Amino acid sequence: MTTIRTTCTTCGDVELTTSDVGLELSAGADAGRYRFDCPFCGTTQRRPASQRVVSVLLATGVAYDIVATVSAITEEEIETFSKDLDGQGWFQELAASDS
Numbered sequence: 338m339t340t341i342r343t344t345c346t347t348c349g350d351v352e353l354t355t356s357d358v359g360l361e362l363s364a365g366a367d368a369g370r371y372r373f374d375c376p377f378c379g380t381t382q383r384r385p386a387s388q389r390v391v392s393v394l395l396a397t398g399v400a401y402d403i404v405a406t407v408s409a410i411t412e413e414e415i416e417t418f419s420k421d422l423d424g425q426g427w428f429q430e431l432a433a434s435d436s
């Protein structure tokens with residue numbers, strides 16, 4: 338079984354298995370985040386995952402979710418993003434292909 342080593346902000350180094358880890362990927366982005374529940378303190382932790390980390394985790398069989406955004410965004414960013422979009426068609430397309 339593949340062991341994934343990471344760190345908990347409270348407990349320090351922890352070892353996880355692929356079933357303990359979940360990837361959160363943004364559609365169209367190479368990087369994302371991974372999350373895990375610390376086996377010692379039980380808190381859910383999230384870490385940024387570079388493209389390389391994403392590739393490695395996927396290769397080891399980690400489950401993933403496609404999420405709309407992978408990080409907290411500000412009102413200003415939302416406003417800018419909304420202006421960039423020409424309607425909501427892109428999102429409907431995304432949702433339709435997600436089944």
Ligand SMILES: [Zn+2]
Pocket residue numbers: 345346347348349375376377378379380
């Ligand atoms: Zn912990």
